[in-house]
Amino acid sequence: MSILIDKNSRVVVQGITGSEGQFHSEQMMEYGTNIVAGVTPGKGGLKTLDNTIPVFNLVSEAVEQKKANTSIIFVPPPFAADAIIESALAGIDVIVCITEGVPVRDMIQAKEIVKKNNSTLIGPNCPGVITIDECKLGIMPGFICEKGNIGVISKSGTLTYEAIDQLVNVGLGQTTAIGIGGDPVIGTTMKDCLALFEKDTDTEGVVIIGEIGGQMEIEAAQWAQQNMSKPIVGFIAGQTAPPGRRMGHAGAIVSGGDDTAEAKMRILEECGITVAKSVADIGELMKNIMNTK
């Protein structure tokens, strides 16, 4: 098993005819992702990617004609929230939005719509989701992953890869890895992902990678203390970040007392999570926990 996506996911790519959409659709198909359709407004009726994938004007057409139930969004920031809302209203179950730079005003509205329609949104500003050897819905390098029993949740793209690499180096594979995104408002939170991994019978441990800014890691840790039976290794990036400065990600900014790396690491530890002080220790710590189980 796995969470969110698997080999049965029927994927529609929003923005499939753009350069990002083309490149990553090819990469995803190479990994084995079942892409059934693409959407680009005004290009309905075309076939793309060596004439194999039909393009529609609307997501609802892809749902009706190709039974798409999962979408991935590669459209520019001004139109990204619109694309999310379109997917949610068309009845898509899992929506991944890769786009970086979506205005927060657009996102708080889009998220309300997603909730009302019982869809699940991952992102925006994220590398996507990968269920190892089954479905890659994102821009991560699939070849670094190996199938196994560890779930990975991260706010950051390249830190997700770093964690996966370390896990593989100590002999631990993954079930599903999720880049949840670094924006202030994102579709699926760390807590939501933990809850999914807790239910997944194949996942035996989870790595969570957070950063400065917001309360998401704390909310997840407090939830885990009450509800999680599986061990968690946590890391928080930004121990050396100065307050009041946005560190790349729109959401990575220290504004109050509880959103510093130090405070988050302390609270994670208090909630029973094994905290890696150094990013280089994530893999080893998880290995030690798995060996003593």
Added chain:
Amino acid sequence: MKIHEYQGKVLFQKYGINTPKGIPAFSIKESTEAFKTLDTSPVVVKAQIHAGGRGKGGGVKLARTFQEVEKLANDILGMKLITPQTGTHGKEVQRLYIESGADIDQEFYAAITLDRNKEKDVFMVSTEGGVEIEKVAEETPEKIIKIWIDPLLGIKRFQASQLAYGLGLKNDAFKEAVSIFLKMYNCYLSTDASLLEVNPLVKTKDDHIVALDAKFNFDSNALFRQNEILKMRDLSEEDPYEVEASNFNLNYIKLDGNVGCMVNGAGLAMATMDIIKLAGGEPANFLDVGGTANAETVKNGFRIILADDNVKAVLINIFGGIVRCDRVANGVVQAVKELGLKVPVVVRLEGTNAKEAQVILKESGVSIIPAIGMKDAAEKVVAAAINNGDK
């Protein structure tokens, strides 16, 4: 992105929010002329910098005569204004705002910002205006009244009334406050602000509600549709290296350490700074080169990092996903050759085509210290920085 108070007040006037009459001034002469044009006394001479706490630092003063305005303008223009928010270096004052004084009866606080936990905008008011709101929040949180705004509905009149009742307002002042709160939210929404703060918002003795301050932050992701706001950007308030980096699509923040770093991805960049510190060094910067680390980006990255004389060694840490490590390696070799680098450079490349990259670095003949894994990289770069610093 931030703007100055006087620019915020232009926005307020556009959205129908009462402000005192005021005129921006860039020189002593413009200041005294503003005084004559306003034709009122007293006036307030206000330093315009992108930081709060200006009054405390001596950047906001009352003047009653032409001579007083002249003297204050002379004193404040060009001064290094130090406030709790500027850091110890302070900020040079280049602009003033000359504003009519107000006949204040009561001072309030009002602000709108995003509540990240609730994922809604929160509108806060308090009767404790004119003072540090952080202190009020800590000591007497019950004195802050909050309403949360449904993103699909927008602000409703009853919510604005709730805020005005909370301030104890009655009659005409109540009605005016309700109207101003609605306009404030409209202004916040229409400009894609991430913070709109008025401290103080006052009730005058003749029962009007007037904004004496205007502090804005804007969502930089939304600037593509906010041309009017973008025109208000004052680059002289920003770090020149950070501005230059942003021209190359690099995300750079200068820090005080001696180990420079160049990384792909914001999270990995922060983690790299952290591990440099753990290895006993101090990071000199945050630099995210993003998804396109080619020879040109690496070269520009080097230029910006090395413009800081404190830097004694540089760590390049790239986890190639879509970015191919062999291309990055070629970029590093080319940049090191062209720039004739004097500082030691430690390179850690992992991910797509990492093996090919190692070969390229090894065979290039340029003196690059290769590293395997982040711990190894951090230890090597810190040792190199210490070594270089001792020379």
